[in-house]
Structure formats: structure tokens, C-alpha cells
Amino acid sequence: MYYYLFWQQSIPIPYFLNKRSIEVTIINNEDFIIIYMTTVEELEDYLSIPSKELINDISRIKGDILILGIGGKMGPSLAKLLKRAIGRAGLDKKIIGASRFSDAKLFKELCDFGIECIKVDLLNDKDLNKLPQVENIIYMAGNKFGTLGNEHFTWAMNTYLPGRVSEKYKNSRIVVFSTGNIYPFTPVDSKGAREDFIPSPIGEYAQSCLGRERVFEHFSIKNKTKMLLFRLNYALDLRYGVLLEIAKTVWEQRPLDLSMGYVNIIWQGDANEFAIRCLNHCEYPVKKLNITGPEVISVKWLADEFGKHFCKTPVFKNKPEDTALLNDASESYKLFGLPSVSLTEMIQMTAKWVKNSGIELSKPTHFQERKGAY
Numbered sequence: 001m002y003y004y005l006f007w008q009q010s011i012p013i014p015y016f017l018n019k020r021s022i023e024v025t026i027i028n029n030e031d032f033i034i035i036y037m038t039t040v041e042e043l044e045d046y047l048s049i050p051s052k053e054l055i056n057d058i059s060r061i062k063g064d065i066l067i068l069g070i071g072g073k074m075g076p077s078l079a080k081l082l083k084r085a086i087g088r089a090g091l092d093k094k095i096i097g098a099s100r101f102s103d104a105k106l107f108k109e110l111c112d113f114g115i116e117c118i119k120v121d122l123l124n125d126k127d128l129n130k131l132p133q134v135e136n137i138i139y140m141a142g143n144k145f146g147t148l149g150n151e152h153f154t155w156a157m158n159t160y161l162p163g164r165v166s167e168k169y170k171n172s173r174i175v176v177f178s179t180g181n182i183y184p185f186t187p188v189d190s191k192g193a194r195e196d197f198i199p200s201p202i203g204e205y206a207q208s209c210l211g212r213e214r215v216f217e218h219f220s221i222k223n224k225t226k227m228l229l230f231r232l233n234y235a236l237d238l239r240y241g242v243l244l245e246i247a248k249t250v251w252e253q254r255p256l257d258l259s260m261g262y263v264n265i266i267w268q269g270d271a272n273e274f275a276i277r278c279l280n281h282c283e284y285p286v287k288k289l290n291i292t293g294p295e296v297i298s299v300k301w302l303a304d305e306f307g308k309h310f311c312k313t314p315v316f317k318n319k320p321e322d323t324a325l326l327n328d329a330s331e332s333y334k335l336f337g338l339p340s341v342s343l344t345e346m347i348q349m350t351a352k353w354v355k356n357s358g359i360e361l362s363k364p365t366h367f368q369e370r371k372g373a374y
Helices: 040-047 052-058 075-088 104-112 125-130 151-168 203-223 242-251 268-281 299-310 330-336 343-355
Strands: 003-005 010-012 022-027 030-035 065-068 095-099 116-119 136-139 173-179 227-232 255-257 287-291 315-317
Touching (some): 052 268, 075 104, 104 116, 125 151, 136 151, 151 173, 151 203, 173 268, 242 255, 242 299, 268 287
Parallel strands (some): 136 173
Antiparallel strands (some): 022 030
């Protein structure tokens, strides 16, 4: 029996052995499969493997689940992970995904996977009111990139829409995707901002995200709606994320800006799993929870690691500042344990993806931004 080595546990995955590019290594005198994805199909299969813990938790969630804003970077893989977890648990829950679905291919792909998809402009009250009442909401709608020069739309999406959704789904449990951008920069020798830190968002995007939180919080108190604010940074898969951006910069021998010298990251599959499991932890008044990986990681160190993989010497500009946007997710580990995919694995998989010219989403994180201009 071969296993894929995770940080905390080894999960048998014989189903995937015939579908992937694999390399075998010996660890502690045992065979382990080290899987390097080379296609989007392989990557999405990997992102949708449910853990035992997710399968157990999904059985505790009563009712169907509606994902608002399913068409973004994380929504499709979250929905597929949820669908597989429900299947493995032997349950008959419906998953509904609402989005503009400007990509007709994604609409068909998700429908074929067994997800009920609804084309909707959430800012249109008629469209919003037509959506079904559902017991569980995962709220992923929002706007970040393109805020500069289009601030009015960002505020409408990030602060007006949450009020409309809160009123419509006042009797539901709601997990709200938020961001660590609502926090101030913290010293790089600290663990980062905790949930009890006073928010101090920089720039209009981050301010509007705090606005989103405050609006949901208001309606949680008003209607006694159980909610959880899912403060995430930075999720990644191989098509986007901090590691891809650093790896590409090293690969192409471009200067890497070290001003934001330290980051937190988490594998998208782990972030998706935690978001689903958070449906069991919604509270009134609203609960706040940081989500990211456990390490405070040096950007320069990451570049040097990719340099070793690529046999290239990284080029740098600027020096690391004494503060960075960092997130202490210790509370989430008490609920869910540590993320299953380690930093070492993420670096290895990203390096292989870049070497093989893997597909990219062209959605940069702008993790180096220190003035909040998105």
C-alpha cells in the first residue's frame, strides 16, 4: 500500500495512483508516494480529497448548503470537496452555488459534478430574493482587485451586499469569508495578530472588508443569527498564490521586493476544509476566527529555497521592514488541528508546477502591498 505523506497523517489514496504523475521516495524505511500535479484535473482531484475529520463533521451539519460567490478562486474546489465529503458520509444534502457565472464552462463543470448552480447578480435584489432559503450559507462574495478607481463597487459588494444577505438568511448559519487585511501590521518576530486585536485596516479594500464584518456583526446581534467570520490569509493552490509569485520571480530572474519580508500561507484544500467545518462553530454574537498556516515565513528564505530547486540565484530589491501582515491562527488549530499540507510540500509542488509551465489564474495576491492600494 502506498500513501501520500501529509504533515500530520498519511492518507491511503489508491484511487489517484492511476491518474497522476508520481515519484516514490523512502521515508523511515517505508514507501510513500510524493505526488506532483502536472494538470489542472489532477490538481482539482487533489484539492477535493475529504479527510476523516471533514466527513465526520459534515454529518453533524443539518440541512442543505448554499455557497454565495462560488465562481471565485476558491469556490469551485470548496464545492467539489463538500460534494465528495457528503458522498463519503452517505448523506443526501443538496449543495447550491450562486454566482454570475461569466464562465459558462465552470457552470457546466459544477453542474456535472452534482452541484445545483444558479446564475445570479447578488447586487440585484430581485435575483437575491429568488434564491432559496437554505439552513447553511458559505459567503464567499466580495471584491478586492480593481478596487483602485472602482471604489464604489468594492464598497457595494463588501458592505452593502452583506446587509441584504444577512436579512434574507437571518435564520441560517453563515460562515463569512473575510481577510487578515483588517488587522494592523505586526512585528515580524511576533506570531501575528490575534482575533482580539483592534482592527486597523490600511486602504479602501481593507476598510471595506472591516465594513463587511461590522455589517454582518450588526445583523447577527439584531436577528440572533449564528455566524463566523473566517479571517483568511494567504490561501494558495498551484495556479495562484504567494508561493507561485515568488517562484515565478526567481524562475524568471526578476528582482523580488523584500519590503513585506514575512508572510503566512495555507494550502487551499486545508482552508476550504476548515471553512466547511466552521459551519459547526457559528455563534451568536458572531465568532471571529483566523485561518492560515502556523509559520511566519521569510520571503527571502522562500526565494532561496526556490533558487535551489531551479539552480538559479534569486535577485532581490529593498530590505524587509520590521512589520508585516501576519495572522496568528492558533485558535483554529484547537478546533481543527494543524493544516494537513506542509510548507515543504507546498514548495516542492509549486516548484514542479513552475518547471512544467503549469496553468496560472493570473490573479496576483499583491502580498507585497504596504499601502493598501489594490
